[in-house]
Amino acid sequence: MKAISNLLSSRMGPVIAGIFIGSLAVILVILGNPGNMGICAACFVRDTSGALGLHRAAAVQYIRPEIIGFLLGSFVAALTFKEFKPRAGSSPVIRFFLGFFAMIGALVFLGCPWRAILRLSAGDLNAIVGIIGLVAGIYVGILFLKNGFSLGRNQSANKFSGLIMPAVMTVLLILLVLSPKFGRDATQQPIGPIFISTTGPGSMYAPLIFSLLVGLIVGFLAQRTRFCTVGAFRDVLLIKDFHLFNGLLAFFVSALIFNFIFGKINIGFANQPIAHSDGIWNFLGMSLSGLAYTLAGGCPGRQIFLSGEGDGDASIFVLGMFIGAAFSHNFNLASSPAGASIYGPYAVIAGLAFCLIIGIFMKDKR
């Protein structure tokens, strides 16, 4: 156990995690997940939000076991290696809105940084525009960090507060397995929630057990290796450290190889699964996400893994993502394969303004 732990903490750690994540993500698509969406922290939180009825976009509603596995896998790893340390109190409301706007940006692009890499590995060239936007957002975040930006320190918290998110994920798993229908229509017939899409991306999913297992493995590995797609770019630009970037590269290459093996590569901009070619909003949507993730200290996956370690501030960010997803669909902000929606661009501009103000004015008081 100790040898495995040492290996995962070593320079090889993120590379090992990347190889697992890239290959398992493609296998999830083969087993039923939507195209180029084997794993997507943003899309899967959005689907889960829809399954609970927080939004009513009928095509994207399903409690994704991968998200549950991410958090519980990280929780188990943190407990096993004595890193479960409940903590909270670093600008929670700001973190909520960083999660909220990060999600809005992600749903304008149609994916989180993980999915951007997966889309690129399958030949979707729109992802390049998104990744350039992501890096631009991260770069702006770095300028703020260099200028003393800080959301302040957290404090250690009661053990119980760190158990809330693992408990929430367990409840979500029970709701998924039982799929009860709480709502009633006008004729008293049971309808959701829990909603499960019958058409569209929400209706496409790998077998529950497999998705959950992949989530648990990824959560465990990511907690040990600190795998972070935003940290990968940030550390290269900020301190010329390629530790996390090597993991990102391994993630891309293993997904590329598996997409090639399974004949899933289709190079081009047009007709890509669950994607659009509106370059400006692919760029700006991901810029908003990249900036918000950088200000919060990590990518959406990392925020979920930190929640499993008991980080209450990361948990607030994740809850902000759930509500951001609900607003994205209720307020017609999320893009469709046809392109950006009517109101999405305004929300991206509002989000960028929010992040810039936070970046400029939030400094460590010490």
Added chain:
Amino acid sequence: MSETKRIDVRGLSCPQPVLCVQKELQNSEIKTLEVLVDTGTSRENIRRFATNMGCRVQIEEEGDQTVIKIER
């Protein structure tokens, strides 16, 4: 020239602990820097950063706290 300084980076989000260390190491007066950390992530990141800077790094447990000693 033999100055020892202790800084506390507990409770800070990534990548601020490493940035605090970077800032201190740019100060040529400091010979030994002691960094108080509270997470495994900070410990590994700071150790890697200081090692890459050519410093000698030692990690010590003080009760329930971890102190990284960086010497150059």
